[in-house]
Amino acid sequence: MSSRAIAARERADARLAVLLPELVRVRREVARLAAAEVELLAEAQLVAADWAAEEDPDATSAAEFPFRSVAAEIGAAWRVSDRTVQRRLGEASVLVGEYDQTLGALAAGEISAAHARIIVTAGAVIDRPELRAEFEGSVLAYAKAESASRLAPIARRRAEWFAESTIDDRHRRARAGRRVWVSDLDDAMSEVRAIVPSVIAHGIHDRLTRLARRVQDARDGGDADAVDVTDTARAADATAAADAGEPLLGGWGQDGPDVAGADTRSLDEVRADIFADLLLAADPVAHTGSSGLGAIHATVQITVPVLSLIGDDVADPFELAMLEGRCPIDAQTARVLTADAPGWDRVLTHPISGAVLGVDRYRPSEELRRHLRVRDRHCRFPGCRIPARRCDTDHTLDHAAGGETTAQNLAHLCRRHHTLKHHTAWTVRQHGGGVLEWTSPTGRRYTDTPTSTIAFAPDPECELQPEPAPF
Known part of the structure; x- marks a missing residue:
C-alpha cells in the first residue's frame, strides 16, 4: 500500500472517529423518540377503550367504532392509513402493558424499535403474563448485544420455551391459512405472494x-x-x-x-x-x-433433537426442531425431512451452557468443518447473517503467520467481511468457545457470540464457561 493510500485511510479513520459518537447518539435519540411514540399510542388506545366501554353492550359491533375513529384521526394527522395506525395502536398497548423492560431499553437507546417489535411478535404465542416476563428477561440481554435480524430466530425459539400451546398444534391451525395472491404494482408489474410452511x-x-x-x-x-x-x-x-x-x-x-x-x-x-x-x-x-x-433441488438444514425423532409424545419446548437460523418447525415435518436425509450430524453440546463441544457422524468425515458450520451458523462479523454454507472458513490468525487450523482459530466469514478483514484496519481475535472480538479502525470493540451457544442453551441465566471443542 502506498504512503498516500495509508495517509488517506488514516484521515478517513480520524474523521469517522469524530462522526461515530454522533451517529450513535442520534440512533439512541431515535430509539428514545420511538419509545415516546409508543407510549402516546398506548394512551390513545386507552382513550378508545374508555369510549368503547360506554357503548351499548347489546350493540356488539359498536364497540369497534371508537378504535376505528381514534385510528382514523391519528392516520389523518400522520398522513398514513388508519388501518396501519390501528395495528400500531394494538402493538403499542401490548408493549407498554406487558413488556416494560423492553420499553425501558428502547427509551434508553439500548435497542431499536425493530428489536422491540421482534420481542413482542415472538411473545405473542405466550398466554400468561408471568411467563411473558420470563421470556422477556431471557432475550433482552441478547437483544442489547445483537442486531434485530439475529435476534429474531433466537426470540422465536425462546418463546416456545414458555408457550403453553405446542408448535405442532399451532402449525396445524396455521396451515389452514396457506394461500397465494397477487398484488398489483405500478408500471405494469405485480407481486405474487404465498403463505406456505417455512420449510417449503x-x-x-x-x-x-x-x-x-x-x-x-x-x-x-x-x-x-x-x-x-x-x-x-x-x-x-x-x-x-x-x-x-x-x-x-x-x-x-x-x-x-x-x-x-x-x-x-x-x-x-x-x-x-x-x-x-x-x-x-x-x-x-x-x-x-x-x-x-x-x-438442482432445494436444500434446507434443520436441527432436530434426537428425542423428537422417537415419536409423537415429546412436547418439551427445549426439544424443538429448528429450521437453520430461522424459526421452529413442527415435529412431523422434521421427521419427514430426516427420514430421507443423506446424512446426519450428531451435535454434542454442553449440558448447561449449550456451547457446541463437537460434531461427528457415524462415518466421520470433515468433522472440523461440520463443527464450525454448526457452531457459527452464519458469518461471524457483527450483525451479518449470510449462512455459513455461503461463507469462507477463515483463519483468525493467518495460517502464513503461524495460525493453526483448529476450531479455536477458525470462523466463517462471508466474502464481503473476509476481504474487509484482510484489506482494512479491522482486526479480530478469538476468545474461548468461539467468541470473537472485533476491533474497528477507530478503536471500538464489538463482541460476537456464536448463535449456537444461545440456541442450544437450556438455561439462559447460566454463566458457566463453555469448554473447548475437541479439535
Whole structure:
C-alpha cells in the first residue's frame, strides 16, 4: 500500500472517529423518540377503550367504532392509513402493558424499535403474563448485544420455551391459512405472494437461488458452451412464443432483453425469471442452456433433537426442531425431512451452557468443518447473517503467520467481511468457545457470540464457561 493510500485511510479513520459518537447518539435519540411514540399510542388506545366501554353492550359491533375513529384521526394527522395506525395502536398497548423492560431499553437507546417489535411478535404465542416476563428477561440481554435480524430466530425459539400451546398444534391451525395472491404494482408489474410452511418457503428460495447462480456462472464464463446454448435456447423459445402469439417465459414480456445480446440480469432478476418459468412450465425451459438445472433441488438444514425423532409424545419446548437460523418447525415435518436425509450430524453440546463441544457422524468425515458450520451458523462479523454454507472458513490468525487450523482459530466469514478483514484496519481475535472480538479502525470493540451457544442453551441465566471443542 502506498504512503498516500495509508495517509488517506488514516484521515478517513480520524474523521469517522469524530462522526461515530454522533451517529450513535442520534440512533439512541431515535430509539428514545420511538419509545415516546409508543407510549402516546398506548394512551390513545386507552382513550378508545374508555369510549368503547360506554357503548351499548347489546350493540356488539359498536364497540369497534371508537378504535376505528381514534385510528382514523391519528392516520389523518400522520398522513398514513388508519388501518396501519390501528395495528400500531394494538402493538403499542401490548408493549407498554406487558413488556416494560423492553420499553425501558428502547427509551434508553439500548435497542431499536425493530428489536422491540421482534420481542413482542415472538411473545405473542405466550398466554400468561408471568411467563411473558420470563421470556422477556431471557432475550433482552441478547437483544442489547445483537442486531434485530439475529435476534429474531433466537426470540422465536425462546418463546416456545414458555408457550403453553405446542408448535405442532399451532402449525396445524396455521396451515389452514396457506394461500397465494397477487398484488398489483405500478408500471405494469405485480407481486405474487404465498403463505406456505417455512420449510417449503425457504426450500423454494434456496432452489431458485441455486438455479440462478448456475445460470450466472454459465453466463459469466464458467462454461462458454453453456452460454452459447443458453442464447440459442432463448432464441428458440422466443421464436416459438412469437409464432404462438404468447409472451416470453421468464417474466421478460415483449420488451425483455434482446435474445441475441448479452445477458446482464442481476441475481434477483434471474431468480425472478426462473420462478416464473417453474410456475409456467414443469422445468425452467427458458434457461435450459445452463446444464444441470433440472437436477438442482432445494436444500434446507434443520436441527432436530434426537428425542423428537422417537415419536409423537415429546412436547418439551427445549426439544424443538429448528429450521437453520430461522424459526421452529413442527415435529412431523422434521421427521419427514430426516427420514430421507443423506446424512446426519450428531451435535454434542454442553449440558448447561449449550456451547457446541463437537460434531461427528457415524462415518466421520470433515468433522472440523461440520463443527464450525454448526457452531457459527452464519458469518461471524457483527450483525451479518449470510449462512455459513455461503461463507469462507477463515483463519483468525493467518495460517502464513503461524495460525493453526483448529476450531479455536477458525470462523466463517462471508466474502464481503473476509476481504474487509484482510484489506482494512479491522482486526479480530478469538476468545474461548468461539467468541470473537472485533476491533474497528477507530478503536471500538464489538463482541460476537456464536448463535449456537444461545440456541442450544437450556438455561439462559447460566454463566458457566463453555469448554473447548475437541479439535
